[in-house]
Amino acid sequence: DIQMTQSPSAMSASVGDRVTITCRASQGISNYLAWFQQKPGKVPKRLIYAASSLQSGVPSRFSGSGSGTEFTLTISSLQPEDFATYYCLQHDTYPVTFGQGTRLETK
Amino acid sequence: EVQLLESGGGLVQPGGSLRLSCAASGFPFSTEAMSWVRQAPGKGLEWVSAISGNSGSILYADSVKGRFTISRDNSKNTVYLQMNSLRADDTAVYYCAKGSRLTPAEYFQHWGQGTLVTVSS
Numbered sequence: 001d002i003q004m005t006q007s008p009s010a011m012s013a014s015v016g017d018r019v020t021i022t023c024r025a026s027q028g029i030s031n032y033l034a035w036f037q038q039k040p041g042k043v044p045k046r047l048i049y050a051a052s053s054l055q056s057g058v059p060s061r062f063s064g065s066g067s068g069t070e071f072t073l074t075i076s077s078l079q080p081e082d083f084a085t086y087y088c089l090q091h092d093t094y095p096v097t098f099g100q101g102t103r104l105e106t107k
Numbered sequence: 108e109v110q111l112l113e114s115g116g117g118l119v120q121p122g123g124s125l126r127l128s129c130a131a132s133g134f135p136f137s138t139e140a141m142s143w144v145r146q147a148p149g150k151g152l153e154w155v156s157a158i159s160g161n162s163g164s165i166l167y168a169d170s171v172k173g174r175f176t177i178s179r180d181n182s183k184n185t186v187y188l189q190m191n192s193l194r195a196d197d198t199a200v201y202y203c204a205k206g207s208r209l210t211p212a213e214y215f216q217h218w219g220q221g222t223l224v225t226v227s228s
Contacts, residue, residue, distance in 0.1 A: 031211070032208065032211060034211070034214065034215060036152075036215075038152075043202065043218045043219070043220055043221060044152065044202075044215075044218060046215060046216050049211045049212060049214065049216070050211040050212070053211070053212070055216070087151065087152055089152075089215065091208035091211070091214055091215075092208075094157070094166050094208070095154055095166070095168050095169070096142075096154045096157075096208055097154065098151055098152040098153065098154070099151075100151050101151045101152075
């Protein structure tokens with residue numbers, strides 16, 4: 001199985017900060033990588049697909065990059081509504097696997 | 108508008124069974140692969156199972172293989188998850204999600220609202 005190692009597992013930041021979350025795959029996954037945001041009690045929401053394509057309706061402060069084994073999600077200027085948990089997902093190979101999540105908290 | 112609506116969750120004793128349903132609308136159901144993903148309380152997301160549009164390809168996570176069965180009825184636009192020999196660690200919110208993993212633009216763009224399964228005596 002492909003392991004997705006997400007870092008950090010938790011972080012504190014302030015409104016306006018630039019935030020970067022990283023996912024490393026245990027083997028190459030091309031660009032079969034998506035990023036999700038989940039707020040407590042809510043359904044996961046897809047932000048990025050194909051590693052760097054922005055989901056329609058998602059603010060442009062979110063961006064994704066990477067290919068192969070290393071991927072990043074960047075929030076260019078953190079907004080109050082962005083405090084949430086973020087997950088990466090590889091779907092290159094079954095079983096598809098999620099990262100363990102990054103909990104983004106207010107500083 | 109794509110809609111996915113899960114049902115069938117509830118409280119079940121260890122060793123018991125439960126069948127979840129996910130009713131779909133707003134897209135050509137019979138051509139779309141469907142998956143189940145679960146989330147234990149306070150934990151991360153775990154893919155459980157997937158089924159292709161024609162049911163010709165079915166896959167399971169090792170954690171549920173031999174105990175869970177995914178199926179679909181394209182005449183009813185519904186996908187099912189039959190869960191047998193349930194254990195405490197199967198306690199989770201179960202989501203259905205649509206899309207083929209080989210079509211990134213669509214994969215897991217849409218999720219249902221989830222249904223809670225609690226396995227406890």
